[in-house]
Amino acid sequence: MAAAKKGEIKRVVLAYSGGLDTSVILHWLKDTYDCEVVTFTADLGQGEELEPARRKAERFGIKPEHIFIEDVRETFVRDYVFPMFRANTLYEGTYLLGTSIARPLIAKRQIEIAHQVGADAVSHGATGKGNDQVRFELGYYGLDPHIKVIAPWREWDLNSRTKLLAYAEDRQIEITKDKRGEPPYSTDANLLHISYEGRALEDPWVEPADDMFTRSVSPEAAPDKPTYITVGFEKGDAVAIDGEALSPAALLTRLNTLGGDNGIGRLDLVENRFVGMKSRGVYETPGGTVLLTAHRAMESITLDRDAGHLKDELMPRYAELIYNGFWFSPEREALQALIDSTQQSVTGEVRLKLYKGTVTVVGRRSPVSLYNLDYVTFEEDDVYDQRDAAGFIKLNALRLRLNRLRSGS
Numbered sequence: 001m002a003a004a005k006k007g008e009i010k011r012v013v014l015a016y017s018g019g020l021d022t023s024v025i026l027h028w029l030k031d032t033y034d035c036e037v038v039t040f041t042a043d044l045g046q047g048e049e050l051e052p053a054r055r056k057a058e059r060f061g062i063k064p065e066h067i068f069i070e071d072v073r074e075t076f077v078r079d080y081v082f083p084m085f086r087a088n089t090l091y092e093g094t095y096l097l098g099t100s101i102a103r104p105l106i107a108k109r110q111i112e113i114a115h116q117v118g119a120d121a122v123s124h125g126a127t128g129k130g131n132d133q134v135r136f137e138l139g140y141y142g143l144d145p146h147i148k149v150i151a152p153w154r155e156w157d158l159n160s161r162t163k164l165l166a167y168a169e170d171r172q173i174e175i176t177k178d179k180r181g182e183p184p185y186s187t188d189a190n191l192l193h194i195s196y197e198g199r200a201l202e203d204p205w206v207e208p209a210d211d212m213f214t215r216s217v218s219p220e221a222a223p224d225k226p227t228y229i230t231v232g233f234e235k236g237d238a239v240a241i242d243g244e245a246l247s248p249a250a251l252l253t254r255l256n257t258l259g260g261d262n263g264i265g266r267l268d269l270v271e272n273r274f275v276g277m278k279s280r281g282v283y284e285t286p287g288g289t290v291l292l293t294a295h296r297a298m299e300s301i302t303l304d305r306d307a308g309h310l311k312d313e314l315m316p317r318y319a320e321l322i323y324n325g326f327w328f329s330p331e332r333e334a335l336q337a338l339i340d341s342t343q344q345s346v347t348g349e350v351r352l353k354l355y356k357g358t359v360t361v362v363g364r365r366s367p368v369s370l371y372n373l374d375y376v377t378f379e380e381d382d383v384y385d386q387r388d389a390a391g392f393i394k395l396n397a398l399r400l401r402l403n404r405l406r407s408g409s
């Protein structure tokens with residue numbers, strides 16, 4: 001799709017953080033398209049004060065009614081994080097998709113706001129090298145096929161830090177002192193995780209500095225005494241910790257604290273981006289790491305064997321859809337319906353030991369457990385005739401025997 005020209009865009013909704021890049025983008029949109037800018041700033045639990053974003057937008061001439069700052073933490077965990085965790089989702093076997101899962105929510109709210117204020121375009125601050133541009137724009141087009149999308153990093157000539165800073169200074173955009181030098185890495189944070197990428201981390205042989213991490217102590221510095229917790233589940237979603245019912249966002253916040261205090265959730269990963277290159281990222285996902293272990297343990301006694309195995313087979317495809325930005329695709333929704341149908345009996349409690357970077361399951365129970373002591377006991381029982389196993393084995397061995405006989409053995 002060709003870039004719009006000056007005068008073609010009347011009003012645009014910008015995903016706005018209040019930082020240097022999106023502040024420059026805000027001005028650039030006005031300069032380039034002579035259009036009205038509406039800002040949307042989402043509180044996803046990134047741990048930053050968001051009111052400065054409002055004040056900055058006001059100073060830049062944005063009308064108060066066109067500044068949207070919203071606390072979407074509960075929506076984020078309830079409608080995006082929890083559905084993803086029902087599938088025990090891991091991209092390439094390790095990544096809990098903390099950045100990926102936030103993008104569809106932001107895109108959805110931008111489109112809703114665009115419809116509300118009569119905007120004809122949306123814009124984001126993702127670069128032309130990464131995954132986020134794809135995630136945002138697939139979300140936009142999946143929700144509104146007629147929306148115009150402006151991606152400044154693919155259009156402008158501010159292709160160096162020097163040019164970006166010069167543009168900001170020329171337009172009197174506030175630049176914090178540490179922004180004048182190269183930051184050691186770029187970060188993205190929300191209630192599920194924080195990521196660190198680029199610059200100082202670009203050499204995959206170099207170990208990240210311990211003082212980089214903000215959500216967890218190192219496993220070596222974690223307490224010498226383990227922490228025991230119990231996580232309660234209802235229909236596949238965590239609902240309580242140690243018997244205390246909590247909202248989705250409050251529960252994940254509590255797990256972040258518990259996991260982080262015990263050095264849990266650090267990951268150093270080289271991943272395959274959707275655009276084709278490999279990228280080294282370092283992540284902190286303390287609460288999500290605990291939650292994943294607890295959920296799998298809850299399924300272990302409540303989920304039918306073959307239903308569980310089917311979920312495990314489909315999970316890599318489901319993870320790839322989320323990573324690549326296809327949250328609003330029909331195939332993701334179809335997989336979600338299947339996953340959710342398996343979770344109706346995933347109810348009960350899991351007891352966990354948190355200790356120096358590890359999460360260990362030490363107990364699980366459920367009122368609808370499939371674990372039946374009458375059948376699994378090593379003692380004498382009246383419900384299982386061990387002689388039945390002989391016929392079972394012979395029938396399963398039949399094709400193996402025929403295959404061997406065919407070879408002349």
